[in-house]
Amino acid sequence: xxxxxxxxxxxxxxxxxxxxxxxRSLDFQATTMFWYRQFPKQSLMLMATSNEGSxxxxxxxxxxxxxxxxxxxxxxxxxTVTSAHPEDSSFYICSARGSWGATYNExxxxxxxxxxxL
Amino acid sequence: GQNIDQPTEMTATEGAxxxxxxxxxxxxxxxxxxxxQHAGEAPTFLSYNVLDGLEEKGRFSSFLSRSxxxxxxxxxxxxxxxxxxxxxxxGYIPTFGRGTSxxxxx
Numbered sequence: 246x247x248x249x250x251x252x253x254x255x256x257x258x259x260x261x262x263x264x265x266x267x268x269r270s271l272d273f274q275a276t277t278m279f280w281y282r283q284f285p286k287q288s289l290m291l292m293a294t295s296n297e298g299s300x301x302x303x304x305x306x307x308x309x310x311x312x313x314x315x316x317x318x319x320x321x322x323x324x325t326v327t328s329a330h331p332e333d334s335s336f337y338i339c340s341a342r343g344s345w346g347a348t349y350n351e352x353x354x355x356x357x358x359x360x361x362x363l
Numbered sequence: 364g365q366n367i368d369q370p371t372e373m374t375a376t377e378g379a380x381x382x383x384x385x386x387x388x389x390x391x392x393x394x395x396x397x398x399x400q401h402a403g404e405a406p407t408f409l410s411y412n413v414l415d416g417l418e419e420k421g422r423f424s425s426f427l428s429r430s431x432x433x434x435x436x437x438x439x440x441x442x443x444x445x446x447x448x449x450x451x452x453x454g455y456i457p458t459f460g461r462g463t464s465x466x467x468x469x
Contacts, residue, residue, distance in 0.1 A: 279456070288450065288461040289406070338405050352396070352457060357405040 247273045249341050251355035258329055259363055266324045266358045268339030274319035275341035279352065280312075283336045295322055329362045336360075367460035369451050374466045375441055383436045383463045385451030393455040397425050397436045400448045400462065409436065409449075441467050 248271040258264050268278060277296050281289040293309075295301035295316035303309045313325040322341075326333055336359050340352040366388040375381040387395070394413040398406035412418055412427035412434060424437040436449055448462040 289459045291456065291458065294456055336403075351408055351411060354398075354405040354407070359403075 247271075247341075247343065247351075247353040249275075249339065249353045249355040251339055251358050253358060254356060255359040255361075257361045257363065260330050261328055264326045264329055264360060266326075266337055266339075266360075268322045268324070268341070268355050270320045270341045270343075270353070273341075273343045273353075275322070275343060276319065277342045278316055278322040279340045279342075280314060280322075280324050281338045281340070283338060283357075289338060292324075326360065329360070331362045334360055334362045367451055367453060367458060369449075369460045369463045371461065372464045372466070374468065377441055377443060377467055377469050379441050380437065380439050381441060381465065383438070383449050383451075383465065385434045385436070385460060387432050387434070387451070387453045387460075389432075389453050389458075391455070392429060392453065394453070395425075395427055395434050396450075396452040396457060397423075397434075398450040398452065398459075400450055402448075406450055438465075443467050443469070 250269045252267045279294055280292045282292050283289050291304050292307045293301040293303045293314050295314050297316050297319050301314035311327055316322040336357050338357040340354045342352050369385045396411050397409040399409050400406040410425035412425050417426045422439045427434045446467045448464050450462045451460040
């Protein structure tokens, strides 16, 4: 089956620093990747959709200058949380969708990155 | 846009059957997904329905009625490990419901 990895799985940082999270599709080409954020006991909230080689589309209320998304290749997307603050502490999850067959209809989720900002 | 509604919490007994309902409103339908999510983990795919009817996959089945904007996830022979949150999602760019927290007790 299609596998998506995320790195790091958890990170603790000081307020004001920037954190980069990587999302990789390991055995398929991900034409579209999604970034979600999930606060405790809440559902996944879509932050942005990125297509390889083009700018990400951000959901309303998500600051694109704070959450920088790069999808430079068909297997890698990165989310950079710039100048992180405690309120950015959350579980960040990426998912990937391919361009054909089962990978087209289904989203494959990475294992998530737990960010804690002190 | 999309609007998804599912119960917040359900409880059931080990070995029993439970049905988790999901109603949705969407401007364009590309299929409905069910995911399972254990606490602290990412969601895992359970099912995808794009046509009306019942899709059976082992202990789990998913039903869809597009005309009614309704789906359900049916879990049979419940096990303790089935205690998790079950998320309903619709749309080509999936919008997730708040999830139903299922608690299975002995």
